[in-house]
Amino acid sequence: QVQLVESGGGLVQAGGSLRLSCTASGRTLSSYFMGWLRHTPGREREFVAYINWNGERTYYADSVKGRFTVSRDNAKNTVYLQMNSLEPEDTAVYYCAVFTGGNIRDIKSYSSWGQGTQVTVSS
Secondary structure (H helix, E strand, O other): OOEEEEEOOEEEEOOOOEEEEEEEEOOOOOOOOEEEEEEOOOOOOEEEEEEOOOOOOEEEOOOOOOOEEEEEEHHHOEEEEEEOOOOHHHOEEEEEEEEOOOOOOOHHHEEOOOOOEEEEEEO
């Protein structure tokens, strides 16, 4: 099972930007379809973004479309989530995970979640 590690979270003011990174320890990510998901306490975990193995297909939750961009650099074994125009509602722990099939927007379609990275957006 691949072990994923997220980084890049932090505290940012509304309107600011952050870039999250996701790497794998001991395994290559190049053959995996990947997703970013998030969880805010008191709310259910939710899908954020999806990217296929070569980066040519991406999908986003409606709430982040136009503000977030998912990308990958297989040579660096890293998947990214560029987050712009951040809003307080984006405050959450962000996770990367492996897409295992099914509905791209269903969190049950993802496994091998990392430990997460906290993103806090102040108003």
